[in-house]
Amino acid sequence: MSSIECCVMTGQHGVKKQLVLVSLSAAEPQYEKEEAVYHSGAENGKPVMVIARDEHLSQSTVSTILKDEKQIMNAIRASASVRSTLISKKRIGPLEEMEQLLVTWMEDQIQKRMPLSLLTIQTKAHMLFDELKKNYDDNHNKSFVASAGWFHRFKNCHNFHSVKISGEAASADAKGAAKFKDILQKIVIDEGYLPEQILNVNETGLYWKRMPQQSYIHKEATMMPGFKAYKYRLTFLLGGNVAGYKLKPLMVYHSENPRALKRIDKHMLPVHYHHNKKAWMTAMLFEDWFVRCFIPEVKDYCRENKIPFKILLILDNAPTHPQNIGDFNENVKVVFLPPNTTSLIQPMDQVAVATFKAYYLRNTFAQAVQATDNEEKDLRTFWKEFNVLNSIMNIGKAWKEVKKECMNGLWKNLLQVYRGDKSDKQTKARSQTRAGRDGVRMTPQSPPCPGPTMPLAPNDVAFQSILFFLALQLPTTCSLRCWIDR
Structure with missing residues (x-):
């Protein structure tokens, strides 16, 4: 017989008795029947028949309860002690008032998108407690220590939890972004820029030997050993236009002539290869890319699409983008985004960079899985043999996989015209018009x-x-x- 359950027989004379399972872990009213049998009946010397009649129970039920008296009473006491010892104490004084004011202050900071650390909350709690303590008499002379235990109880009581701050949206200037969109709209309409002539570029970093930080294991397992993370980093410059055209990426590596690129023609790579000691973009590298790579590429693109070589280049206000970059070519007009608006309206910072990195990781991990499945090498050996040339090839493949629809949809937060399918239809209409002017019949x-x-x-x-x-x-x-x- 379990200490949690007991079986009793119920029924009348001449009727088949049924086995009923009485759970001792039920609510407290379930124990009133047993306590009534013990205290009001058995202790007063009442017979089983009288107890059964008074309590409206069968004689077999009463007999079973009396037989297992010790076992059932122990279970009742154990259950009662759990409920009776949980005493809620209402605090009064400066501590309770301080916590209420602290909750209000934290909610106000959250609305203002201000990050709150543990040290900041503890400091504010000390300040509020010291101010409120002055309003109370000497009876409330207890000191307050904003310990980690207090904060743990405080956040659980008021339903606060920790989250990771993502991106730069907290410092974004929404008003400045809205004003710039109106200015850009006027420039595009007044000067008659086509979707093929409006471009944007943006830098991003890539850890080209990155390993996943999470994995799936059996529920019975508690941890999984990992590998030391390689911190080999590249810097990329990605860009494209409203029509969906993608510029050839610019890659900045820390070595001018790495061993993996020995006897490799760098002009045949799917990227423009540049080097910097720290693999960072600099103003000098950007100027060199603008003159030697960007201008020839967009000039050829305009000639192939039979449109005038007139470019509107949109850049953010990073220090690596010289303010006089527009003076290098009279056919290129450079417009700079306002400060703190990159996360809101810069096209390449919306989806393209994240999509490119996702494709790169997928291709790289697919190669790792294929190499380890054939039992030719283990994962550690694969990463040691994975060089910068393999990374460049995966980069070119990943950038090629970014679809035209993705590149076109980047501009929906910045441009009111030339968005989505509308720009594609306009592009086709202009192509037919240009073809008609050139003497080629489209009928x-x-x-x-x-x-x-x-x-x-x-x-x-x-x-x-x-x-x-x-x-x-x-x-x-x-x-x-x-x-x-x-």
């Missing part, structure tokens, strides 16, 4: 092709040369049968 049917001015034999070399040349120049919808017939 599905073309007029009959004019015949030659002089008869030529089909086997003539000159005839075949002209036919081949015209096949390259004429629209694909034109039929060349008329030339053969003639």
